Amino acid sequence: MSPTPQISKQRALLLGSSGFVGINVADALRAEGHHVAGAYRGRAPAFFVRGRLDEAVAADLADPGSLRAAMSGRDVVFHAAGHYPRYSLDRVGAIATALRETRNVLDAAKAAGVRRVVYTSSIGVLERGSGAAAAEDDVSPEAPASSVYRAVKWHMERAVSDARRGGLDVVVLRPGGCLGPWDMHVGTGGVVVAVVSGAVSWWVDGLVHMVDVRDVARAHVAALVAPAQRTYNLAGHGVRVAALLRCIAKRYGGAVPERSLAPDAALARADDEERAAAPVRGRVVFPRELVDIALSGAPVSDDLARRELGFDPRPLDEALDASVAWFRRTGHLQSPAPHPAALEPSQRPS
Amino acid sequence: MTTHALLVDPPARAVLSDDQIRARAVHLLATILERDPETVQQAHSLRADLGMDSLSALEFLSSLSHEFDIDLEVEETYGLTTLNEVVALVTQRVRGSL
Numbered sequence: 001m002s003p004t005p006q007i008s009k010q011r012a013l014l015l016g017s018s019g020f021v022g023i024n025v026a027d028a029l030r031a032e033g034h035h036v037a038g039a040y041r042g043r044a045p046a047f048f049v050r051g052r053l054d055e056a057v058a059a060d061l062a063d064p065g066s067l068r069a070a071m072s073g074r075d076v077v078f079h080a081a082g083h084y085p086r087y088s089l090d091r092v093g094a095i096a097t098a099l100r101e102t103r104n105v106l107d108a109a110k111a112a113g114v115r116r117v118v119y120t121s122s123i124g125v126l127e128r129g130s131g132a133a134a135a136e137d138d139v140s141p142e143a144p145a146s147s148v149y150r151a152v153k154w155h156m157e158r159a160v161s162d163a164r165r166g167g168l169d170v171v172v173l174r175p176g177g178c179l180g181p182w183d184m185h186v187g188t189g190g191v192v193v194a195v196v197s198g199a200v201s202w203w204v205d206g207l208v209h210m211v212d213v214r215d216v217a218r219a220h221v222a223a224l225v226a227p228a229q230r231t232y233n234l235a236g237h238g239v240r241v242a243a244l245l246r247c248i249a250k251r252y253g254g255a256v257p258e259r260s261l262a263p264d265a266a267l268a269r270a271d272d273e274e275r276a277a278a279p280v281r282g283r284v285v286f287p288r289e290l291v292d293i294a295l296s297g298a299p300v301s302d303d304l305a306r307r308e309l310g311f312d313p314r315p316l317d318e319a320l321d322a323s324v325a326w327f328r329r330t331g332h333l334q335s336p337a338p339h340p341a342a343l344e345p346s347q348r349p350s
Numbered sequence: 351m352t353t354h355a356l357l358v359d360p361p362a363r364a365v366l367s368d369d370q371i372r373a374r375a376v377h378l379l380a381t382i383l384e385r386d387p388e389t390v391q392q393a394h395s396l397r398a399d400l401g402m403d404s405l406s407a408l409e410f411l412s413s414l415s416h417e418f419d420i421d422l423e424v425e426e427t428y429g430l431t432t433l434n435e436v437v438a439l440v441t442q443r444v445r446g447s448l
Contacts, residue, residue, distance in 0.1 A: 042409050044416030281403045331428040
């Protein structure tokens, strides 16, 4: 990725500063000398962002007053805390929460007079394009009917469109599935962990897009100087689920069932597993939103971001390596035994 | 607006006994879980006995980090399974940071 054009040092408020994308955005902004205040919602800032922020401020997406106070005196707001429903079981509730929080953020930004909002969306809002690949305008006129996750993302972008019409400058970034360091809550990287751990008992094929979170973060910094009201796809690498799973197993170990489920069977299986997991807030290996994304997957173009933001995603292998390194660091994956040649003679197995 | 403030200043931390650190940790945990501190035991498993998920565990560790102004590394927190282990790590870090 080419260097960001020169811009005066910005005073930024980062919503979602303890999230996967947010931590990487904080690092990228501070590397360019910008002042980053991270918003936190609980009783204390997350322990792992200590020292990674210039400032930590309490703000809750459900509390407009706290947002306005946190945004006061900021040049720019990065909204990397868009609602991400943990399960795809409550479409009405998830959309209501997403819209309420998004409007709170955008209204507060306008009231606080910030210069720009950079909003982290998702390529999940896209539909199959009229051309070879979906471009930025290839968004369905209606919310996706069969996917809670995609509908939530669609509605949040609709709220952004309303705010733009009201005069707020919002740059929208739509990453593909992110891989890399600081995947604290095991997001897209859960697929990597599941394959290497041998926990994948079923899967469904389709086209997904994967991108290194650090390249996404750098695009956020570049968005500071993008033309007003721009939207950019940051899809990264399009890959079939079958190829992705087998690549992970071959590169890092693990196993993948030979055959994929048919779409209807996969949807039913994902729903069943989420219904079983929800009462105990458990995790599922193959969440419904990933099934939705794979089944609706179509080629996505991020040419505009490449031209205007210098977006140049590193190879998929590097993103996967970074993801595996991260999960070995956190203990989600075991470190491989060192090759005997790397051991001292006395340590080598006899 | 609330800013990130030091809740236990270094002089105060210097005189905290192990029991006081443990009591503060139990109080924080009980607050997060909205339960009576008397019902929280040192040997309790965070997940099995206290019903914590990964998010509430992160909130607990963050509150401890904030309360005692200590840095915790991601690597050392993932292996923690009981309140005893958490208190031992925090105590060690409080002593080491003085």
